[in-house]
Amino acid sequence: MKERVQIxxxxxxxxxxxxxxxxxxxxxxxAEGFADGALGLLKALLxxxxxxxxxxxxxxx
Numbered sequence: 109m110k111e112r113v114q115i116x117x118x119x120x121x122x123x124x125x126x127x128x129x130x131x132x133x134x135x136x137x138x139a140e141g142f143a144d145g146a147l148g149l150l151k152a153l154l155x156x157x158x159x160x161x162x163x164x165x166x167x168x169x
Contacts, residue, residue: 127155127156128155129152132149135148135151135152
């Protein structure tokens with residue numbers, strides 16, 4: 109029988125989940141209409157990409 113390998117991924121998923129929930133809450137409370145709310149939910153899912161892009165632009169990479 110083949111032995112199962114378990115990989116511990118740490119707490120990164122929890123941090124991402126809390127960040128996504130916080131971003132969704134922020135964008136939804138500041139939305140002025142349905143389209144803004146829908147765009148806010150999309151932004152909440154993609155916020156790490158925005159953060160990395162801005163960090164790289166700040167550091168000149």
